[in-house]
Amino acid sequence: xxxxxxxxxxxxxxxxxxxxxxxxxxxxxxxxxxxxxxxxxxxxxxxxxxxxxxxxxxxxxxxxxxxxxxxxxxxxxxxxxxxxxxxxxxxxxxxxxxxxxxxxxxxxxxxxxxxxxxxxxxxxxxxxxxxxxxxxxxxxxxxxxxxxxxxxxxxxxxxxxxxxxxxxxxxxxxxxxxxxxxxxxxxxxxxxxxxxxxxxxxxxxxxxxxxxxxxxxxxxxxxxxxxxxxxxxxxxxxxxxxxxxxxxxxxxxxxxxxxxxxxxxxxxxxxxxxxxxxxxxxxxxxxxxxxxxxxxxxxxxxxxxxxxxxxxxxxxxxxxxxxxxxxxxxxxxxxxxxxxxxxxxxxxxxxxxxxxx
Amino acid sequence: xxxxxxxxxxxxxxxxxxxxxxxxxxxxxxxxxxxxxxxxxxxxxxxxxxxxxxxxxxxxxxxxxxxxxxxxxxxxxxxxxxxxxxxxxxxxxxxxxxxxxxxxxxxxxxxxxxxxxxxxxxxxxxxxxxxxxxxxxxxxxxxxxxxxxxxxxxxxxxxxxxxxxxxxxxxxxxxxxxxxxxxxxxxxxxxxxxxxxxxxxxxxxxxxxxxxxxxxxxxxxxxxxxxxxxxxxxxxxxxxxxxxxxxxxxxxxxxxxxxxxxxxxxxxxxxxxxxxxxxxxxxxxxxxxxxxxxxxxxxxxxxxxxxxxxxxxxxxxxxxxxxxxxxxxxxxxxxxxxxxxxxxxxxxxxxxxxxxx
Numbered sequence: 001x002x003x004x005x006x007x008x009x010x011x012x013x014x015x016x017x018x019x020x021x022x023x024x025x026x027x028x029x030x031x032x033x034x035x036x037x038x039x040x041x042x043x044x045x046x047x048x049x050x051x052x053x054x055x056x057x058x059x060x061x062x063x064x065x066x067x068x069x070x071x072x073x074x075x076x077x078x079x080x081x082x083x084x085x086x087x088x089x090x091x092x093x094x095x096x097x098x099x100x101x102x103x104x105x106x107x108x109x110x111x112x113x114x115x116x117x118x119x120x121x122x123x124x125x126x127x128x129x130x131x132x133x134x135x136x137x138x139x140x141x142x143x144x145x146x147x148x149x150x151x152x153x154x155x156x157x158x159x160x161x162x163x164x165x166x167x168x169x170x171x172x173x174x175x176x177x178x179x180x181x182x183x184x185x186x187x188x189x190x191x192x193x194x195x196x197x198x199x200x201x202x203x204x205x206x207x208x209x210x211x212x213x214x215x216x217x218x219x220x221x222x223x224x225x226x227x228x229x230x231x232x233x234x235x236x237x238x239x240x241x242x243x244x245x246x247x248x249x250x251x252x253x254x255x256x257x258x259x260x261x262x263x264x265x266x267x268x269x270x271x272x273x274x275x276x277x278x279x280x281x282x283x284x285x286x287x288x289x290x291x292x293x294x295x296x297x298x299x300x301x302x303x304x305x306x307x308x309x310x311x312x313x314x315x316x317x318x319x320x321x322x323x324x325x326x327x328x329x330x331x332x333x334x335x336x337x338x339x340x341x342x343x344x345x346x347x348x349x350x351x352x353x354x355x356x357x
Numbered sequence: 358x359x360x361x362x363x364x365x366x367x368x369x370x371x372x373x374x375x376x377x378x379x380x381x382x383x384x385x386x387x388x389x390x391x392x393x394x395x396x397x398x399x400x401x402x403x404x405x406x407x408x409x410x411x412x413x414x415x416x417x418x419x420x421x422x423x424x425x426x427x428x429x430x431x432x433x434x435x436x437x438x439x440x441x442x443x444x445x446x447x448x449x450x451x452x453x454x455x456x457x458x459x460x461x462x463x464x465x466x467x468x469x470x471x472x473x474x475x476x477x478x479x480x481x482x483x484x485x486x487x488x489x490x491x492x493x494x495x496x497x498x499x500x501x502x503x504x505x506x507x508x509x510x511x512x513x514x515x516x517x518x519x520x521x522x523x524x525x526x527x528x529x530x531x532x533x534x535x536x537x538x539x540x541x542x543x544x545x546x547x548x549x550x551x552x553x554x555x556x557x558x559x560x561x562x563x564x565x566x567x568x569x570x571x572x573x574x575x576x577x578x579x580x581x582x583x584x585x586x587x588x589x590x591x592x593x594x595x596x597x598x599x600x601x602x603x604x605x606x607x608x609x610x611x612x613x614x615x616x617x618x619x620x621x622x623x624x625x626x627x628x629x630x631x632x633x634x635x636x637x638x639x640x641x642x643x644x645x646x647x648x649x650x651x652x653x654x655x656x657x658x659x660x661x662x663x664x665x666x667x668x669x670x671x672x673x674x675x676x677x678x679x680x681x682x683x684x685x686x687x688x689x690x691x692x693x694x695x696x697x698x699x700x701x702x703x704x705x706x707x708x709x710x711x712x713x714x
Contacts, residue, residue, distance in 0.1 A: 008561035041537065047560060051545045108511065138631045138652065144551055147469040150507055151544045154514065156463065158536040159517045165529055179515040180398065187508045190406045192468040194494035194501055205406060226675055274495045295495065 016347075019263060022086055023344070026076045027069055030095045034063045037096070037163065043053035058152040059159070060123050062103050065119035065264075070352060071098040071249075072220045074240075078223025081341035082232055086244045094167035094175075094226055097160045098219055100248065101179065105158035112262075112272050116139040116195050120264040120350065125149035148286055178218035185210025196295065200281040204245070207278060211251070212244020235335035242327040246353040249321050252279040254357070256305060262357040268301035283313040309325070325353045372697040374706075377442055380701070381674045384426055387452045394453070394520065414482050415509040416516070419460050422621075423474035427604075427709060428455040428576045429599075433582025434705060436697035439589055451524035451532075451583055454517045455576055458536065461513035462543075469547055470630050477621040482506035508522045509632045516707040528583035535575035541657045542567025553652065557638040561602070564635060568608070569601020573709070594691035596685045596702065603681035603710040606674050611634040611714070613662060614671070619714040625658035681712045 038060050045052035057223035072095035077093050085106025093175065109115070117123060122130070130223020164175055188206050226234040254263055255270045256279060270277050271294050283292050290307050293299045308314060328349045332342055396416050402409035429452035436448050466472070467480035474480060481488070484676045486502025494501065521532055545563050574597020582591045611620055612627045613636060626628050627634050628651050641647050650656045665671060689699055 002698075045541060048566075049545060049559070051548045052541050054543055054548070055544045104511075106509055111507060112500070112502065131515055132551060135552070136617075138553050139551055143469070143471065144547065146503070147547050148544065150468060150510075151540050152464055153549075155537060155540040157511065158540065159535070160513075162533040162537070165522075165533070171686070174516070176519040180512060180519070183508050183512040183515065184402060184409050185410055187412045187505065188406060190501065190504050190508075191408045191411070194489060194496055195492070196495050202406070209405075219690075310526075 012180050019332045019340045019344050029092045030072045033096045040119045049200035055152045074219040075223040077226045078220035082224040082227035082229035084227030090167045093163045097164035100156050104153045105148050107153035112148050116266050124152050169224040170339045171222040174221045182214045185291050194274045199283050203278045205277050205280045207248040211248040216240035216244040237329045238331035243349045246321045246324040252277040271304050283311045321353050325349050376697045376701050386449045386643035387429045390453045412509045412512045417577040431576040432580040434582045435577035437587035439581040441584030447524045450520045454521035457517035461510045464506050464510035468503050473623050477710050481509050525583040528579040549633045554640050555641050560633050560635045560638045568605040572599035573601040595688035599684035600679045602704045603678045604658045604677050609634040628661050640665050642667045643668045646699045678710050682706050
């Protein structure tokens with residue numbers, strides 16, 4: 001009996017390692033596909049004019065700077081967990097499409113938020129407004145830089161779609177829903193920040209729409225549906241909504257207390273942009289003074305941070321994250337998945353909930 | 358003999374009228390499809406939150422304001438000329454996708470150019486920066502308005518793609534090329550304006566890429582390829598490049614001398630944005646003072662207009678347009694098309710070259 005149990009345990013670990021290896025290998029193919037696709041486009045436009053490659057180069061820079069590839073990882077995991085063939089190049093294209101969509105969202109987001117850095121480098125709009133100024137070009141540098149970022153993000157958006165057109169068609173309906181929903185969620189986010197709406201229910205709804213669904217559950221369902229298993233959607237949706245909220249809450253904590261050297265983006269942006277995060281919403285309900293610290297000029301992010309810590313809300317958020325990870329795990333406990341993929345999804349939930357960048 | 362000739366003439370006219378009627382009927386279906394698609398999306402998001410419909414409403418407003426539907430018309434004509442079945446709903450979706458892509462480009466363009474009006478109403482970014490200001494919302498009104506326009510344009514872009522996914526797959530490669538190329542052409546345009554490059558060859562290249570191909574030849578080829586006739590592409594490309602240049606030159610003339618009450622957009626924008634149009638490029642080669650009138654502060658658009666007329670360039674542009682229309686007609690003279698569609702394409706060339714809005 002002991003030997004048999006030991007053998008089974010070893011086998012489980014080996015299976016988990018093999019599953020992880022398959023995901024990692026496919027993620028490398030995604031990275032390679034992004035580079036080769038964009039390099040081919042670059043070569044095509046280099047023959048046209050030197051200006052014709054600028055927007056493609058901006059995308060190549062962002063791909064080369066390296067992202068966390070969270071959405072491709074969930075898409076691939078959903079696909080493999082649903083029994084999809086890992087040798088199908090279409091699923092690599094689907095995962096690459098999700099990453100390019102995300103790059104588009106980041107470039108446009110950085111304009112919306114006037115963020116200075118992205119993936120450890122100057123944000124696209126900032127880089128090009130600086131170039132405009134240093135070259136003494138005509139017109140307003142800000143409009144030029146933001147205009148370039150607008151076009152670079154648009155280009156990423158259409159390229160993402162070109163890649164997705166090579167993917168298994170089963171994932172298309174979820175892909176369409178994912179994309180339109182994230183744009184609408186983004187509007188809700190900027191509007192809530194502008195009207196300074198501190199309703200935590202609205203903050204949760206926005207986090208669910210523009211972050212949880214976009215990052216976790218819809219990529220998972222794109223993958224599972226591409227593998228011909230839309231029946232897995234309900235369990236993946238429940239898992240994804242819980243883990244997605246944990247992902248967003250960690251994002252809020254990283255923005256407030258994280259290390260910019262690790263995250264590669266400006267710290268305290270949620271404060272300066274009056275983003276109605278759950279963290280801030282909860283904190284303001286306990287301590288009305290935080291609202292003034294965020295909106296009145298002359299206060300430093302450190303003042304907001306200290307006051308936030310005093311409310312005890314960050315610890316509450318940590319507890320809430322732990323509960324969400326547990327809820328995500330429970331959501332897939334009875335789903336018709338092989339144990340190895342159930343385990344992999346649990347590992348991924350922990351990874352996104354407790355990441356440091 | 359006389360009777361027979363008369364009968365044939367009548368029949369040709371009847372055929373032409375029937376062809377035109379088919380295109381018009383399909384254009385009405387395109388308009389209806391855009392409304393029904395966006396209305397269904399609106400209904401879906403109305404159930405979520407009042408903010409969730411704002412971006413969809415912006416698109417419904419633009420569709421309702423009515424466009425010229427030039428790109429859908431060329432797509433449908435290419436399809437029908439290639440023998441496509443007019444009852445295939447997929448081609449209505451393809452044409453509707455081209456219109457939504459165009460709406461996306463207009464909304465984003467108006468941010469790039471800081472244009473005030475579009476289709477006779479305030480541009481999206483201006484409307485929302487005004488709303489932001491009047492409501493006393495947090496943050497900068499300009500960033501808010503431009504951010505909303507960015508998201509509204511993104512939403513139109515992803516919806517255009519969702520519609521195209523229902524179209525016959527034969528048109529997809531041309532669709533992908535059309536979309537990425539227009540983004541790259543847009544960058545080339547803003548960069549040439551910023552560096553104030555008056556090289557007429559570059560102006561022509563940009564006009565070809567971002568206007569001619571985007572408006573005429575690629576929509577035609579999307580249609581013909583959707584009908585399974587990619588072999589028609591060479592003749593349609595030659596036709597489209599000539600008629601597309603005529604289209605762009607008319608655009609330049611309308612911007613300089615057109616009636617804003619008819620065009621529905623701000624006049625003289627090319628001057629104020631230093632757009633290196635062919636019209637301006639040619640005029641500056643003849644009269645260097647025009648460059649100063651455009652770049653130095655304190656000069657009115659009327660001063661530029663009068664000086665432009667003095668150069669005689671507007672008449673030259675008119676002659677060039679006439680030559681381009683003739684070149685377009687010649688390009689399809691020997692193409693394997695039914696005479697009725699050859700005639701319809703000639704009529705369309707005249708219509709875009711001599712439009713007043």
